[in-house]
Structures are given as C-alpha cells and as structure tokens.
C-alpha cells in the first residue's frame with residue numbers, strides 16, 4: 001500500500017506503544033506527526049507532548065493547543081491479567097479517557113481512529129465475528145475496551161474504532177512473539193495453549209491500514225474489524241514463530257512446543273476460545289488487501305517492523 005497524500009497534522013496518542021511507534025514511523029512519510037507519551041519523551045530519545053490519560057481533564061486543552069487534523073489513539077491499558085486486580089486504571093485509560101478524547105475531537109471537528117479488541121467477544125461463536133455480533137467480554141480488559149467503544153460512539157465525533165487481535169511486532173513491545181523468542185532461547189520445552197483460536201496481527205499491517213484509511217478519509221463512523229487473514233491457535237502461532245526464527249538464524253534451534261489445554265495454563269483473566277474477526281466491511285470500504293497471518297509474520301521479521 002502506498003500513500004502519497006499529505007494528511008496534514010496527525011496526533012498519535014500513546015506514541016511509544018507497539019502500535020503507536022509503528023504508526024509514527026509509517027505516517028511520517030505522509031503527514032506531520034505529533035505524538036504523546038506519559039513522560040513527554042520517546043524511547044528513541046526524541047521529545048513529544050506529555051499526556052497521562054488517567055488525567056482525563058488534560059485531554060481537551062491539549063487538543064485545543066495542538067489543533068491536529070486527525071487523532072489516532074494507540075494508548076491503552078493492555079495488561080490483560082493484571083487488569084483483573086486493577087480494574088480502576090484499566091477503566092480510566094480504556095474507557096473514560098477515550099470518551100473524553102472523542103468529546104474533544106467532536107468539539108473541534110477532528111476525526112478519531114481508535115483501537116479495540118477481539119476480547120470484547122466471549123468466543124463461543126463458530127464463524128468469524130462480524131461488527132454487529134453480540135459482545136460479551138469475559139475479562140476486565142475486554143469490558144473496559146467495550147466501554148471505551150461505547151463512550152466514543154456516544155461522543156458525536158467522526159470516528160473509526162478498529163477492533164484488532166493478537167497484536168505483535170518482532171523488534172519492540174511486549175507481545176507473545178517476543179515472549180516466545182525470549183523463553184524459547186532458555187528452555188527445551190514450552191507448553192502453549194492449543195484451544196484458543198484467533199488471528200495474529202502485526203503492527204506493520206495496522207500502521208499501513210491506518211495510513212490508507214486517513215488517505216481516503218473516514219467513510220462511515222463506527223466499529224470495523226481489522227486483523228490478518230486466516231486463523232490459528234497460540235500453539236500454532238508459537239510453532240510458526242520458532243520455524244521463522246530458526247530459518248533466519250535468530251535462534252539456534254526451536255524448543256519443543258507442547259500443545260496444552262487452557263485449563264492446564266491457569267491465568268487470572270479468562271480469554272475467549274474463538275475470536276477470529278470478519279474483516280470484510282473494512283476491506284470493502286477502504287480497498288484493503290489483508291495478508292494471511294503467516295505472510296504477516298514473515299513481513300514482520302523482514303521489515304524489522306518499521307515499514
């Protein structure tokens with residue numbers, strides 16, 4: 001996907017998360033990128049705007065001062081298990097802050113792109129989830145993200161809520177791929193759940209898609225599903241990660257990856273057993289061509305994630 005248009009001023013909230021940092025790099029080619037982090041600093045040493053989303057009152061004044069043409073919110077409380085014992089910060093960052101951000105966007109006539117999650121579903125479905133399928137989150141994180149979706153929808157802002165899933169980058173961020181490579185280098189055997197199905201989605205794909213959407217302009221406000229094509233289990237994803245890492249010489253040899261049941265890997269948060277997303281709406285509206293998750297994985301390694 002190539003984007004030549006000048007998109008004006010794009011504010012990336014949460015500019016140093018795994019999605020936020022790839023967005024900044026991707027959009028730099030076609031926009032004047034502004035960013036916020038909690039510290040006002042970027043991991044690469046650069047400076048940016050300071051915004052702590054637990055202080056929702058700080059959002060509107062910041063937008064009035066920066067006057068961006070578009071806002072992309074890539075900040076979130078994403079620690080799924082920790083959220084079970086910390087519901088307040090999860091709710092503040094994933095629900096209250098996005099609502100305030102959307103209200104401020106509505107007041108200023110700015111379009112907002114926001115990310116949500118497959119974990120809004122309970123995973124009892126048997127075919128890929130469509131945007132209007134019933135939500136029923138199983139955990140605190142999923143509930144807080146669903147509340148965020150609702151707050152944005154109620155704001156009156158022109159918006160797009162992109163529900164995505166199983167997000168990873170090869171070179172940065174806390175994610176399943178990087179956990180597997182770290183632990184896989186230390187152990188001969190890993191036990192990974194083989195009864196949760198979804199679609200691993202690389203940050204480069206999300207960044208490319210957002211660039212395309214900004215170029216076209218938000219066609220119609222609402223929720224849309226965005227993920228790599230195809231489906232696998234965490235176990236299948238782990239095996240593909242190790243095959244790719246060994247082929248590229250990033251790992252001397254793959255550990256044995258033993259398929260286990262969710263019941264044999266107890267975690268504080270319950271996760272949906274099936275959360276494949278039907279992406280047809282978004283592909284049609286924005287003429288997006290979404291790669292299979294295996295191709296997404298190869299390109300994540302090839303690109304070093306930076307597009």
Ligand SMILES: NC(=O)C1=CN([C@@H]2O[C@H](COP(=O)(O)OP(=O)(O)OC[C@H]3O[C@@H](n4cnc5c(N)ncnc54)[C@H](OP(=O)(O)O)[C@@H]3O)[C@@H](O)[C@H]2O)C=CC1
Nearest residue numbers: 014016017018019052053054075076078115164165166167
């Ligand atoms: N990761 C995944 O598998 C999936 C993610 N999503 C969604 O995609 C979006 C991007 O996620 P991803 O890039 O993976 O998330 P990350 O956890 O990598 O990044 C989230 C960012 O939010 C920032 N943040 C957290 N709390 C605050 C706060 N109080 N004030 C300001 N910033 C804060 C973090 O900053 P700091 O580093 O300082 O904490 C971090 O930079 C989120 O909306 C997420 O819910 C959807 C599906 C799957």
Ligand SMILES: Cc1cn([C@H]2C[C@H](O)[C@@H](COP(=O)(O)OP(=O)(O)O[C@H]3O[C@@H](C)C(=O)[C@@H](O)[C@H]3O)O2)c(=O)[nH]c1=O
Nearest residue numbers: 078080117118119165166167176179191192193234265
């Ligand atoms: C590390 C590890 C995890 N697992 C299991 C636990 C869990 O069921 C599954 C994935 O573990 P993780 O903690 O990496 O994944 P998790 O934090 O649940 O990932 C989720 O993050 C949020 C932010 C989202 O929005 C979701 O789309 C999803 O990507 O793999 C194993 O079976 N073996 C292992 O060695």
Ligand SMILES: [Mg+2]
Nearest residue numbers: 078079080081
């Ligand atoms: Mg996690």
